[in-house]
Amino acid sequence: MVKRTSFEGDDCPIARSLEQIGDWWSLLIIREALFGVRRFGEFQGKLGMAKNILSARLRALVDHGILATAPASDGSAYQEYVLTPKGRGTFPVLVALRQWSEEFDDRPEEIATILVDRAKGRPVKKLELRAEDGRLLGQGDTMLKPRPVPRRRSAG
Amino acid sequence: MVKRTSFEGDDCPIARSLEQIGDWWSLLIIREALFGVRRFGEFQGKLGMAKNILSARLRALVDHGILATAPASDGSAYQEYVLTPKGRGTFPVLVALRQWSEEFDDRPEEIATILVDRAKGRPVKKLELRAEDGRLLGQGDTMLKPRPVPRRRSAG
């Protein structure tokens, strides 16, 4: 088979997440959804993507439990696509991507928006990775360990 | 033209970052690079990907300033691919993806590794988004604002 390699059974959590949201459109669909977009036509209009692709992506996102379909809130017989908790959980990913662009993009002046604290209207700080004791961690302060095997009562 | 839509001129920073690292392989290549992988064959062996695809991806990553080529450190005439600061700046993105998998994956028991604080060997905390004054922010506590136009001396 020559189909696109799937990371579904991979043991790397990054590969596993890319399997679900690692394509060109999914994260943009989720981004719109986070800002309240719910209807097919609304996604299509905002993102300017082909309808068949949008259709396929929405179905995949629903299959992965990132979006769920719901009856339209305006009383019409159409349906809507709403984020599940898993879908809303992608927010840090989107923030990380945004901040990476803001910091390293070659033409940052083309970036149209900034993410601000709603209460104060001030830009948010960079995402912080901390240790259990609160120390700020960079990449070099971390390492990977094998996941501990979950304890089973049978073995004692 | 029917080619894959490019987000290069898009004004959304998320789209812009996806343009550079939003494909299936780039982030995995960067992940390996963060763990010290530098040689073509080493990437190919660890990721199990086709060599032509790897070749194309490495070239694109170099073009985008995420990787740089350097003479091999072992004295041989071959070259190596090393992360630039921009490349190392993707670390929060990878952490966010990892944590999303850890929290929402349907089969988390298949995840082989955990990210730990090197000093203590303890798992890291979840990425935190904070306001300037230190308040912890969720998605609902944020909003997008138009980017302020940079001040130019000529017009003023």
Place this chain on the structure above:
DNA sequence: CTTGTGTGGTTGCATTATAAAACCAGATGC
């Protein structure tokens, strides 16, 4: 310097995904 082997790719071909546009069914509006 000739042969052999490993590294680091490129090329060719089959398959799959993406894109645009045409088409279509059901809901809605008049």
Place this chain on the structure above:
DNA sequence: GCATCTGGTTTTATAATGCAACCACACAAG
């Protein structure tokens, strides 16, 4: 009932992906 809008599916063309084969150069042995 007829036109139109919404939310798709189908059709067809092009681009990306994946595998395998091939190739060039570095390096080593004889």
